[in-house]
Amino acid sequence: MIEIDENLCKGCEICIEFCPLRVFEKSDKLNRKGYYVPLVVQEDECVGCRLCELLCPEFAIIIMNE
Amino acid sequence: MGEYRHRLKDYIREDTMPHRFCVGCGCGTVLNAFTNAVEGLGLKPTRMVCVSGIGCSSWIPSPYFKADTLHTTHGRPIAFASGVKIMRPDLTVVVIAGDGDIAGIGGNHLIHAARRNIDLAVFMVNNMIYGMTGGQVAPTTPRGVKTSTTPHRNVEPAFEIAELVAAAGATYVARWTTYHVFPLMESMQNAMKKKGFSFIEIISQCPENYGRRIGLRTGNDFLKKYKEQSIRIEKARGMSEEELKGRITVGKLCDRDRPEFTAELHDLTNELVLNLKQEGAT
Amino acid sequence: MMAINQDRKRYLGRLEGKTYFILGDEACAYGAIYAGCDFFAGYPITPASEVAELLALELPKSGGICIQMEDELASMAAIIGAAWTGARTMTTTSGPGFSLMQENIGYAIMTETPCVVVDVQRSGPSTGQATKPAQGDVLQARWGTHGDHNIIALAPNSAQECLDLMLDCFDLADSYRTPVIMLTDGAIGHLRESVIMPRLSSIKHAARKLAKPGEEVFGGPELVPGMIHYGEGHNVHVTGSTHLASGMRDVSTPQVHDVLVNRIYKKIDENREKIVRIEQDITKNGKARAGVISYGATSRPAYGAVKRARLEGKKIDFLRLITIWPFARKQVAAFGQDLDTILVPEMNLGQISREIERFVDCKVTPVPKIGGIPPTVDEICQAIREVT
Numbered sequence: 001m002i003e004i005d006e007n008l009c010k011g012c013e014i015c016i017e018f019c020p021l022r023v024f025e026k027s028d029k030l031n032r033k034g035y036y037v038p039l040v041v042q043e044d045e046c047v048g049c050r051l052c053e054l055l056c057p058e059f060a061i062i063i064m065n066e
Numbered sequence: 067m068g069e070y071r072h073r074l075k076d077y078i079r080e081d082t083m084p085h086r087f088c089v090g091c092g093c094g095t096v097l098n099a100f101t102n103a104v105e106g107l108g109l110k111p112t113r114m115v116c117v118s119g120i121g122c123s124s125w126i127p128s129p130y131f132k133a134d135t136l137h138t139t140h141g142r143p144i145a146f147a148s149g150v151k152i153m154r155p156d157l158t159v160v161v162i163a164g165d166g167d168i169a170g171i172g173g174n175h176l177i178h179a180a181r182r183n184i185d186l187a188v189f190m191v192n193n194m195i196y197g198m199t200g201g202q203v204a205p206t207t208p209r210g211v212k213t214s215t216t217p218h219r220n221v222e223p224a225f226e227i228a229e230l231v232a233a234a235g236a237t238y239v240a241r242w243t244t245y246h247v248f249p250l251m252e253s254m255q256n257a258m259k260k261k262g263f264s265f266i267e268i269i270s271q272c273p274e275n276y277g278r279r280i281g282l283r284t285g286n287d288f289l290k291k292y293k294e295q296s297i298r299i300e301k302a303r304g305m306s307e308e309e310l311k312g313r314i315t316v317g318k319l320c321d322r323d324r325p326e327f328t329a330e331l332h333d334l335t336n337e338l339v340l341n342l343k344q345e346g347a348t
Numbered sequence: 349m350m351a352i353n354q355d356r357k358r359y360l361g362r363l364e365g366k367t368y369f370i371l372g373d374e375a376c377a378y379g380a381i382y383a384g385c386d387f388f389a390g391y392p393i394t395p396a397s398e399v400a401e402l403l404a405l406e407l408p409k410s411g412g413i414c415i416q417m418e419d420e421l422a423s424m425a426a427i428i429g430a431a432w433t434g435a436r437t438m439t440t441t442s443g444p445g446f447s448l449m450q451e452n453i454g455y456a457i458m459t460e461t462p463c464v465v466v467d468v469q470r471s472g473p474s475t476g477q478a479t480k481p482a483q484g485d486v487l488q489a490r491w492g493t494h495g496d497h498n499i500i501a502l503a504p505n506s507a508q509e510c511l512d513l514m515l516d517c518f519d520l521a522d523s524y525r526t527p528v529i530m531l532t533d534g535a536i537g538h539l540r541e542s543v544i545m546p547r548l549s550s551i552k553h554a555a556r557k558l559a560k561p562g563e564e565v566f567g568g569p570e571l572v573p574g575m576i577h578y579g580e581g582h583n584v585h586v587t588g589s590t591h592l593a594s595g596m597r598d599v600s601t602p603q604v605h606d607v608l609v610n611r612i613y614k615k616i617d618e619n620r621e622k623i624v625r626i627e628q629d630i631t632k633n634g635k636a637r638a639g640v641i642s643y644g645a646t647s648r649p650a651y652g653a654v655k656r657a658r659l660e661g662k663k664i665d666f667l668r669l670i671t672i673w674p675f676a677r678k679q680v681a682a683f684g685q686d687l688d689t690i691l692v693p694e695m696n697l698g699q700i701s702r703e704i705e706r707f708v709d710c711k712v713t714p715v716p717k718i719g720g721i722p723p724t725v726d727e728i729c730q731a732i733r734e735v736t
Contacts, residue, residue, distance in 0.1 A: 005071065012090035017286045023068070035089075054247040055101060057087060057094020057285070059072045079583070082596075105574060112581035117429070129585055129596060134578040136429065137587035139455050145422035149429025149437070150607065152413055153387055154579050175425075178418040253424075335408040338353050342409050 001064045002040050002052075008060035014059060015052040021045040024052070057064030067241035073305045077111060079132045090285020092270030096191055097126045099247050100162070101193040107232065115160045117147040119167035122192035122198045123270070126162045141171030144179045147186050155328045156186070157257055165192040165206040166179045173205075180234035180263050184327040185338040187264045193272040201275035212279055228267040232320045237262035239319040241299075243269040243292040246316060253318070261326050267330065269314055352551065355411030356384060363545040367410035371535040373398035373542045375507040376440070379514025381410050382546060384553055385434035385464075388414045389426040391445060394478045395534040396468040399440040405544060420445035424465070425451035431461045432586060434556075434577040436518055442534075443472040443485055446492070453527055454493030455588045457612065458599070460566065462528075462556060464514070464523035469533040469644075471720045480720025481534030483644055483695040489529045489703075490673050496609055498616040501529040501673040503644040507541035513670070519554035520623060524615055525572055531672055533695065535722050536646035567593020567608070571615040616674055625670040626679050629654070631663045637688045638736045639665040641680065642703055643672060645687055645722050646693050653693075653728035662736050672700065677707045683707030689735045691715050693728050711735075 002023070006020050009031055010036035016024040023046050048065040072078070087093045095291065104111065116127035120140035128135040138146045145160045151159040161168075168176055168190045177185060195213060196202040203213040203220050206227065211220045232239040238260050242250040250268060257264030271277060271288030282288050292314065299317035302310055352360070352612035360382060370378075374612070378389070388407055390400040402415065407414045411605050416469045417423040420441055427437035441449060441488040446467045458464055469485045471477035486493075500520050503508045509533060521528045550648045558588070559565055559574025561582055567573055573593070576582050585595040598604045616623065647668045654666040666685045669676055684690055684704075692701035698714035705712045716730045717723045 003071070004215065010084075010089040011096070012285045014285050014289060018289065025272055054098055054251070055095055055244075055289075056098065056275060059074070059078070059094070059101075060083060065139055079585075090544040098608055111583075113579075115578050128587065132585060133588075135585050136432065136578075136586075137589065138425065138429075139451055139588060142421060142425045142452065145417065145425035146429035147419075147432075148422070149387070149389065149426035150433055150578060152426070153433040153435045174418055175422055178422070226636070291474075331413060335411065335413055338408045338580050339411050342358055346362075 002043060002046060003062040003064065004037060004040070005062070006031045006037045007033070007061045008058045009035055009037045010058055011037065012057060013038070014055050014057070019052050020045065020056055022036065071336045073251065074101045076089060077104060077132055079129055079234065082129045085130055086125065087094070088274045090155065090271065090273045091122070092193065092272070092288070093126050094187070094287070095122055095244045095247060096162070096268055097130055099251045100126065100189070100254060101131065101254065103251045103258070107255045107258060108257045109158060109258065112324065113288060114160060115150050115154070117143040117150065117159065119143040119163040119172065120165050120198070121164035121196070122160060122272070122273040123164040123193070124151070124167060127160070134189065141167050142175060144168065144172060144175040144186065144188060148179060148184055150333060151184060152328050153320050154182065155332065157218055158187050160258065161186055161188040161264045164197070165194065165227065166188055166196045166204045177234040180236040183235055183263045183324045185261050185263070187237050187254070189254065189257070189266050189268060192207035192227065193270050193274055193276055194224070195272055195276035197272040197275040213291045228265065228319050229320060231265045233245055235263070235324065236265045236320070237324050238321050241267040242316050243314060244271060244295055245296070261329070262324060266289040267276070352384060352548065352553070356381070357548060358411035360548055364547050366545050368543050368545060369540055370507060370542070370543055371398055372504070372507040372510040372532060372539050373468060374402045375510035376514055376530065377402035377514060377535055379404065379511035380438055380464070380541070380543065381407060381412070382437050382511065382551060383518035385438050385518065386412050386674045387427065387430040388412065388435045388439065389417045389423045389430075390439045391420045391423050391441065393445045395481070395537050396440045396442045396466065398537070399468070400464055404560070407724065418449040422447040424487050427428060427463045427590065427608065428452060428456050428459070431463050432578050432584070435654040436462075436522070438466065440468065442468050442470045444475065446485055446488065450493040454495060454497065456527040457497045457499070458492065459586050460575075460612065461556055462525055464517045464521055464528050464530060466530040466532065468537040471529060471718065475719045479534070481645060481648065481695060481722060482718065482720065483533055483699070485531065486672060486696065486699040489531055489639050491706070496613060498613050499529060499673050500524065500526060500616060500668060500671065503531045504536060505644055505647045505668065506536065507539060507543045510536060511543055513552070513652035522556035523554050524619065525557055525574070525575060527546065528614065531644065531689040533645050533652055564593040566595045567611065571611060571618060620674045621678070623671060623674055624676045624679065626667055626676050627670060627687050628665070628667040630665045631658070634664040634686065638662070638732065639667065639683055639687045640688045641667045641669065641683070641690055641692050641700070641729070641730065643669040646695055649723050649725045650693050650728050651736045652725035653732060656729050657736070659733045662732065664732060664736070669700070675703050680704055681707045684710050689713055691728070691731055691735065693717065693723050694732070694734045695722060
């Protein structure tokens with residue numbers, strides 16, 4: 001399961017660019033700080049590699065492997 | 067802000083988050099890798115002391131990482147850390163600071179600590195610029211780049227820091243970029259586990275004060291470049307200088323064993339104390 | 349009171365009560381061992397190298413650690429880092445090295461780190477007369493590092509005092525959580541004299557001011573907050589940036605800086621009377637019109653000159669500053685109360701004389717001597733004759 005703490009996100013889009021399975025997409029939702037947060041569009045594709053979680057400079061992504 | 071729910075929240079000083087690093091800054095990724103490395107190793111932060119200098123990367127452990135922290139004067143974290151380690155050899159002492167701090171003003175302390183092989187883990191975040199102060203040229207800035215103090219062009223060549231440190235005597239040296247988060251994390255674990263001077267050069271992005279001078283405007287621009295430009299050391303060994311132009315060699319440069327400084331120092335003291343004891347007994 | 353550990357006791361037990369014929373520098377080193385110095389880091393420099401050399405030989409025998417760092421900046425840095433683990437630490441240097449250490453001395457002041465810096469003054473500026481004594485670092489000891497701050501500095505005038513005052517230096521450092529400068533000079537440092545090694549039973553160490561878990565390490569109700577050491581699991585955050593009582597950086601709130609810097613200043617300023625030490629010889633029935641104030645190596649010929657002048661029928665008072673900083677304002681003001689003139693012989697162009705001028709109404713006559721040779725009794729006596 002992928003959880004994004006939207007208010008920590010600074011809209012850098014690294015997760016969107018580097019997820020090997022294209023799980024994320026840029027949304028048009030703005031967070032409190034005025035950044036566009038990523039949207040999980042293909043959660044079923046996620047294999048729990050945690051690349052997004054580790055690359056995220058903001059500790060905004062939490063991957064919970066079931 | 068709401069309850070901080072991240073898995074690693076116990077390793078972070080919660081009221082300091084969100085951190086102050088710019089959008090897409092590599093420092094956040096390095097903090098992430100470091101925190102994961104510590105957790106993965108089962109190392110307790112109460113058994114650690116994190117020492118940093120002055121600059122953006124020096125903020126990685128201080129104040130964000132929840133352990134004993136020492137935020138020192140510019141260029142000197144390795145010297146301060148040496149004092150801590152010598153008197154508390156049982157603690158894991160880590161230095162995290164930037165290229166200007168560690169290899170510029172702090173160059174002397176770096177090479178001597180490597181020569182001594184003192185048991186420290188030094189993670190030098192190399193963004194090839196003096197970022198915090200606005201983008202001045204660094205000893206690691208490539209030739210030709212226009213920075214705020216080389217507005218026409220930089221006429222100096224850049225240092226190859228990891229190679230320098232390996233030559234100075236460090237027993238574990240590696241280089242990664244902020245794209246290579248998994249091997250970086252593993253290297254950090256090896257560095258912290260190993261008894262000796264361990265050094266990791268982490269090529270990291272500064273989109274604000276370096277990127278904008280070289281046409282790389284976002285974190286993603288940099289990471290894509292790192293992915294494209296990097297080449298494993300093992301592969302690079304068979305290649306010519308011409309072929310390696312513009313490439314970043316990543317991987318482990320050395321991993322060897324040499325006598326460790328604090329152990330030698332304490333052995334000497336213990337020996338002399340024992341001699342005195344025995345003299346008194348006779 | 350801190351107890352003296354077994355290894356230290358064993359080592360000192362072989363010295364106590366004996367009389368040694370040693371250099372002032374060597375006496376400093378023994379003083380450090382008596383004071384319980386756990387860690388020394390230094391760099392060679394004339395005329396201070398002998399302190400490091402003796403410590404390298406002897407300190408490990410008593411269980412302490414002694415190393416030579418790559419430069420003076422690293423030495424100062426290492427002793428600060430080590431102090432945060434609970435150790436009593438020190439370094440030693442002379443003028444050029446003292447200049448190099450200033451940034452980190454400021455760091456120690458701002459982070460309230462106890463440590464001792466022995467500055468064996470030599471003739472400057474710059475490389476100057478490396479092997480010759482002077483007293484040119486007096487104002488530098490007070491103001492060498494940038495920003496508003498306070499400092500404690502002591503000046504011995506004999507090899508015995510080199511040993512004895514080291515104990516005071518370490519105690520003051522721990523009691524006030526500050527670096528303390530031992531301002532000796534090349535004359536005292538390289539002078540060989542009899543030194544009586546103190547009896548262990550007479551040694552009492554002041555304990556370092558420590559905080560209880562949860563108490564603030566960089567502020568709170570007292571002028572001197574307690575320290576919490578590394579490795580005890582309390583996530584101590586030490587920074588040279590302006591910080592809150594918790595240690596966390598806050599450079600944006602003017603009041604935070606005001607409170608912090610003022611408290612660090614006041615903790616020495618308001619404890620002045622507890623820290624200041626002087627020695628004086630006031631003429632009986634207080635009819636003196638002239639006085640001599642001196643310190644360090646100069647104080648010996650100065651006192652000799654006072655005694656000779658008295659034999660010539662003059663009434664001269666004498667005051668020796670043992671603490672240079674904080675300055676003995678009250679004592680100096682009282683000393684100068686009924687005098688017409690105060691002579692201040694110094695091996696510099698007049699540094700402490702300026703400070704004396706601030707606190708007395710009478711005339712202050714500096715008697716400067718530079719060039720590397722301490723003033724003689726004759727020279728100072730001549731200066732006394734010229735004003736009396």
